[in-house]
Structure formats: structure tokens, C-alpha cells
Amino acid sequence: MGMTLTEKILARHANKKSVSPGDNLWVDVDVLMTHDVCGPGTIEIFRREFGPNARVWDREKVVIIPDHYIFTTDVYARRNIDILREFALEQGIRYFYDVGSPEYKGVCHVALAEEGHTRPGEVLFGTDSHTCTAGAFGEFATGIGNTDAGFIMGTGRLWVKVPPTMRFVFDGEMPSYLMAKDLILHIIGDMGVDGATYKAMEFTGEGISMLSVEEHMTLCNMAIEAGGKNGIIAPDDKTLAFVRQRTNRAFEVVYGDHDAGYESVKVYHLKEMEPVVAKPHSPDNKALVREVKGTRIDRCYIGSCTGGKMEDFKAAARIFRRNSVKVETYVVPATTEVERRLREETMDGETLYSIFEKAGAKISDGASCAACLGGPADTFGRLSGSEVCISTTNRNFPGRMGSKQSQVYLASPLTVAASAVRGVITDPREFV
């Protein structure tokens, strides 16, 4: 029997002809990413285990992207960034996107892609659970903790258990009112937050090939919310073009075999699907938007690695360009590149930035994770009381966005924008 895309990549990186789900392998790592929250702990473990004078295994393969607690006066948060800076200098880390420098990028998962660190066929580990985002580029990408990252820093290797693959096929054309976020919330709602634990989630079908690279990223991003080990999509022409535009490094494209074995195959028909939300306090608490429409909200939030990319803002702008917001609406570009493009790219002759401004949204001055994970008290958009918020982010666990008393609904940028305009949860089909 052949191998799935995930199995094939892992086999190659373990120097094996073939592998099966359940096998434990030591794999060679192409990229290790860390950020300001987990970097300092990783560095500490690396030094503890490999000695104070140790060198990282490859200074071009360790990518350091501060992004979480950036625009805050919190002294501890600032100290973490100092630790990264000092380490990057000491080790001669080639790819360090320092805060306050022209290299500063913002949210790591989007930054990795924009800067050409996500390449088909490779193995990427990151100290962040949403590292699975990079599966959109046809690579094996998953999140790990500081101990594993410290181990990779010193050795360039890590053990993995080969996951079985669950296949999700999206049939038919993608309707204009649906986004990748709806598809993944749908899957998570059907399977539960532990429905894919230890498993690879592969997305395919006509609907998937119609989606943009960024929408692919959104799908893979939330594989972890179903407990998945990785999300993955076979690279298509536009994905390859995206990668080639952003890196000179050679990579070898890998595809799954035709006779590969899947643990399960689930087919979704796009024309039967509707916009969805995840109600508080779990990403699998699915409801159709029309079932909860009219729910009062205090705040809208458009940002994060899931919902703060160009495609997300373009979708929101489709609704904002003729309408103003009725509730506080926070807009946070994921990266400095997105931020710049919001000021450059236009819709009907107007920049997206100006569309958001005129609609009355509050636009963050700077790209970062911001309130997606609460953070220090002075974080932009952070929930601090019993607000009801509808958000394009990926998690609505109790307290995730800052306050245990708050309630967060997760939805697509279209649904969030439509809700912002009406001041209550609203089906985007009323606008598009």
C-alpha cells in the first residue's frame, strides 16, 4: 500500500522507504520556529542541556519571530524579547525578526509564509500549537513544547509518531458567502475538539483547489482545534508560485500515493453548507449563523493568524465599504506586510485602511497577536469584563481573550463584519 502525503514526508526525513501510522521515528528537521513566549524557555533548556557555549545545530534553520506580547509596557514581556535578541546575536541566527527593527514582522505563522520559510515537502516544528498552519504548503508542520524545541536546537532531530490520516473532501464550488473558516468550524463541530487527536487532517477536493493560499492556511491553522497533529494540503500551482516568489531555497514537492490508506474519508458538499459560528466556550460548539442571529454583541475582533491576513480583510472590506459599525470593532493586521498592504491595496478606488477607518473600526497601530490570547492588561482589543465578542480568531476557551467573564463567538471575517454592522450576530448572506 502507498503512503499519504504526511507519511511520505516523514519517511523521507527519517531515511526510510516506507512508514506506517503508529511507527516511532527520528526525523531530521528543516525549520525550527520559536517566538517571544516560548523562545526564552527553549533557550534556557538548550543551554542547560548542551552547555553555556553550545551552538544551535544550524543557524539558518532556527527562525525566531517575536509576535505575542509586543506593544506592551509589561517588563517581563519586554525582557523576553531582550533574551531573544541577545541569543540571536550570540548565535548568529540569520532569520530573527526583531521588534522595533525594519525586519519586524508580527504573527509568526503568517510571517513564516511571507518570508519563504514554509516549503513543500519539508518538516517544520514550532513552539506554538498553530504551527500546523504551514501544512497549507504541503509540508509536515506541527507544534511542540520548549523541551522538544531545546532538543531540536541542539540536535536538528526529534522523535515523532506517524499519525494516521483523516481525509476531508470538499465537493463543488465555493459559494461567495462561505470562507475557509466556515469549513473548518464545521469540521471541528462535527468531530469535537478531540476528534482528530494524534491524527493528520488532509484537505482536498474541488472546493479546496478554488481557495487561495491564505484560505488554505486558515483551514490548516485550526487542525489543532480538532486535536489534530497536523493539517495538510497537497501543493497546487498557486501554492508553488507563492513559495517560489518568496524563497530561493530548493525544495522537493511531495504528493501522496494514489493507493494510500486513509483512516477515514469524509465528503462535504459545499452547496449544502452555511456560515457557522462556534459559540462560547469551545471551538466545537457549532451553530449555524442563522440559528444564533440577533444575539447581542459588544465587540467585534478581526485579527490573528486565523483571521488577520489580507484575504480576511478583503472579505471584511466587502461589507464595510458601504456600512459603518454599530459596536466597537478592532482590526489587527497579522503582520507588517499585511499592514502595509492595507494602506496600498484598494477596493473601488479606496484603500482598505480607509474603508475600515470610515466604517468606524479601531485599527491597531502595529501588527501582532494582540488580544487573540488576552495578554498583558494594556493589550489592544483585550477583553476585560463580561463583554460578548465575535471574533475571527481560533479559540474561545474561557478567559482566552483576557477575561474569564467574557463570551467569545468564533466566525469568519464575513460573518464578523456583517455582525459589526448590525450590532448583533448577522448572517453575511444579508450583504453578499
Next chain:
Amino acid sequence: MSMKDIIKGKAYVLGNDIDTDQIIPAQHLVYSLSHPEERKMYGRYALSSVPEVQAGLPKGGIKFVEGGEDRSEYDIIIAGKNFGCGSSREHAPVALNIAGVEAVVAESYARIFYRNVVDGGFFIPFETDEHLCREIKTGDVIEIDVKKGLVKNLTMGKQYKLQPLGDVEAILRAGDIFAYARQEGMLRR
């Protein structure tokens, strides 16, 4: 950490889907783990974001760590499905370790959390098919017999089976992934 044969202590009981934000809220991720005083903060805020009604089942409203303390009086956590879901922050198992947790018995774990526990050797993550979070009450005295794979509720005089630790037992016995890799000759030093 060397693995004990018998782990005994008071149980703290939680339900399903306890995520890492509940185990250690994001605003506390800034303290340094190598700084002895700051390190204690992780113990102080361990499980501080679990909603009141679910904190210490079946009654709820029971603090895992008393205000101002940084060690918990509970040594063993009993939980339902998908324990440790959410972010990859290793601060979560570390916080439980600093608070004094020696073992968790859950129906299942989220993958990254489980790896972190094993590779960092922070405590023993046992799995069981029994719905212990409905059987055991917070405060019950529990004894885990690691060799026999049994968990006993000494307060109620009942015992239940644990699943074998499987592949990860070698890493847990070695202490952590580094000790294991050295033992296997994969790391010199």
C-alpha cells in the same frame, strides 16, 4: 524525576477539555522559569482560570492552590477527556509540576500537552477508560500502583485499571527526552 512505584496523595477532580489557558492563563506566561522566585508564580496561578463551577468536582468552587501559596495540597489530578488541549505552552505542565502534581489520570490528553509532559518528565500522565471524574471526589485520598497499573481510591475503598504507559514509559523512566537520548547513545555528553 525518577519514577516512583507508588504515588499517593489527595485528588483534585476536573472535567473534560481542560485547556492550557485554564491551566495557566496567558498573562502569566512572562515569568522566568530559571528565576527561583518568579518560578513560583507558575505554581501560584496553576489552574487559576478553570471556571468556578468546574474547579474541584463534584462540588466546584474549590481552589487548586490557596491564595498566596505556590504549592497545591493536591498531588494527583483526575480529569476527563482531552486534558491539556489548546496552546503548546510547556508552561502548563510546568505549572502543575511546580504546584506539586505528581500524576494526572485522565481519559485522554491533547497531543502536544502529552508530549510536553513526557519529554520534559514533569509528572506521569496516566490514561484510563474509566470515567473517574464521576467516581472520585476532590479531596479523596488516592494511591497509584505504577507497576500493577491500578489506581485506588483509599477514601472509598475502590480500585480501577490504568492503561499501560506504552512507548513513552522508557522516556519517563529515563527522566526526560535528553536523559533518554543519552541513554540510547543518541547524544554524547
